[in-house]
Amino acid sequence: MTDGTARVLVVEDDDILRELLTLLLEIEGFEVLPAGNGAQGLEILQRTAVDVVVLDLMMPVMDGFAFIQAIADHNPRPRVIVLSAAAGGEQAAELQHAGIDAAVRKPVDFKELLAHLRSLSGGAA
């Protein structure tokens, strides 16, 4: 977090969705770092401290599950919000067990996503 602004890493392979999410979050005052897949997200994490990761699960190169495993030992470990069409029910429980902080079902309820982001970033942004 810099100057009270939460830094969010958006990992989404769909470039259109990624940009729109970036726009929406920037409008809300977040500093957004976009990444096209888990591998790119990891590279960013190695260079920059991130408060929250907004993560898509189904991605090429490195999907969301692999990304979650990869950052398990990252210090400091960012909080993770998963965006998934199947982010409910039993799978949500499995995701939380894997270390996910929150899950937002697609189509994204942006208010819900914002609430999670502000909660996980300590109310910043």
Added chain:
Amino acid sequence: MSLSRRQLDKGANISRTLHEIPPQRSQAIAALAATGVIFLLVLRMLAPVNGLFYDAAIRLDKGPQARDVVLVGVAQREDPAQTDWTALVANLTASGAVAVAFTEPVAVRAAAIPVFSTGAPAAVADGAKADPTVAALAPAVYGIHRNQALVFERSGEQLLSLEAAVSGVGPGTPFYVRFDGGFEGIPLVALADVVAGRVPSELITGRIAVIDLAAPGSVGLTTPVTPDAPVMSAARFHAFAIQTLLSGRAVRDLGLPVAAGLVATSAFIGAAAYSRVRPRRAVAVVVGVTLAILAAGFAALRWGNTLLPVAELLLIQAVLSLFVWQRRESAQDEALEALRATLEAQVKAIGTSTATGDVGHAEKLLGLEASLLVQITPAGQLVDMPDGFDGLGLAEGGKLLIRAAIDEDAPVREKTADGLVWAVPLSVAGRLRGLWIARPTQAAGQHPTFARLLAEVADEVAQFLPASTDESTAHGSEVADSVAALRARMAVLEEVLGLASAGLGVYTPLGKEVFATAGMRQLLSDAGASTEPDAVELAAALCGLPEPRVAEALRFVIAEQSAITLPLASSADEYCVLRALWLASLGGHTGGHLLLQVVDLTDAARAEEAIRTMGTQLDLLVRNDLEAVSLAAKLLERADLPIIYRTRALERMGAAIQRAKTRFDATAPFMIPRASLDANALCPVDLRTVLARALVGARRTGLQVELDVPRTAAAVIAPPKRLSALVGAIVRHLGGGIPAGPVAIAVAEGIETTTVEFFGIASGLPLARLAEFLDGTRQPDSTDLRLIAAICSEIKGWGGQLMVRDEAAGRVGFVLTLRKLA
């Protein structure tokens, strides 16, 4: 933000612009000509009623004026022989008549009277000599009465020579005679009144009395009285009429109120032709005048033989109406063009030197009290709600007015307590970009061409929309149509998103309506499911099965990366099934998702591949696009969104829509029937493998599993012996999955369906033997089995489903349901 501007330019004024455009000379001449022609036509039609026009008239070479002549009418029913003509003449002369003339018929019938004669003027002159105060009229040629020549000689001087005819007149009404220089009215009195002394002496004193026999109206206007004379031509008749009208005396004789009315009517019609009246009013004028003239024409027919003239008048009126209309349009076009040129010059001059959004000059030019500019996004959203609505008196009806203007794409007006308020669509390059809300002054608003002026000026005013929208408009315009066209569908898609998020795709295999959300929602509602059920809840609700069993079925699908089909309890009559598919993620990496499909097999004519492809395309590929559009819409809904963000959101929305369209197009080939392809190409999957895997899954889960065979696929396997071979292969393929043992077979036939059931009960038929029967390698002994074998070997043109049922522990049932193909 209100964009209203009151900085009115001092140099322009719409009233002056509208009303002080100097009319061209041709316009004025045309309008005056129209007025004159209409005036003449109206008079002309009224003339017969008033007895104005006669085929002939009395012509005086010199001498008396109208006031010098009195006509004494003798009704035809009266017997001239019973009339004391001498006494009559004596009475007339005693009353003050200076001379008495008899028309020719009177002279003939009252031949006993010695003082007149017929024939040549010489004879008349001779008769006149007998009594210088009495003369006879020469035979007539035309007219209701006749064309007559009167030679009246007094004191050796020929005083009168006239042609006389009367029509449509009676005692007490004027008798018009055409003297040189025009018509004059002549009093007409009845013979009986003269004899009885009831004619006032002042009516006759100093006048010439012309005694006529025939009754008024006995013959037509152009009827020749003289035997063998030709009928008077219509041209000559009209020439007389026009000559009379032009003399001006007719107006005087009609009376001041009638003449004033005619002049006013003509002036109004002329004004309509001259000014730029509204089309509706111009039509009303033309129609009204036409009807009036028609009525007059029929009235003329009632009194005379004027069919030809009336037809001619109607034709003239029609031509005149067209002329009036053309002039009106032409005058409007010219005036508007002049105004437009003026506006363009002033708008350009002012627009470059004043602040953006300044429409003051236009307000002034058009005579507006106030106006607002309202910006609209390409998606049809109002960016700037007009705060000034209150000032325009549109607090309640403003949005409706705006909506009406957008829908109609034309100026729309709303009547308020303060007067009319107009909403004018503003377009740039054919794209709706805003609205101009204008309240004109009362004078300007009532001008018939005000709406047209607004529309004309709108293009100029549109240039004053906020420049901040320009950069986004270019791209927004490109996607505007797509957004508008897809808007309704996007709403449906967004609804479907809620279902799709649960892994649900909804469509028919025919693809006629891919997103049958209404029916789907009804199904959900009927099943008592919540609006956003998860896959298990939804499938259970649709199928009427317990959730644990459905969960097992779905886990099977996921574990086997396969598909099963569950019967839909609520739509069984329509052969709808719920298909659960596992769709692997694209790109080859692991993962995937569960897809539930509601498949209407009633109309199923698609191969398995088409169904699978559609499911993959629509659910996997379009999902992100819909999500993107939804996110972009969320962005655009924000009124405080900076322009750079708006631009990027619009671009991204356009890209998402384009991508979705591309992907929709990609599915199109699968929507096309491929009847021309080899039948086997329609069934690329190995049915036996599918069936076997499903059966294994069914046994594992203990579920009812129905395997539907699309009819196109069934057609492939339906030729003789092919179906039996398939069933036999299935049975054999079951291998260890089905306990070997006796089975029972039941057959039920209907008109449209044939159902064959195999029950794995102890009835003595091993499955291996059944396979032999179905293969045709062995003939069964029982009737039922022979029937089964016959059906399976002779089946043609049927589609069907083979359902494997887990009846109970250790017992498996097969149901082969066959349906006739359409």
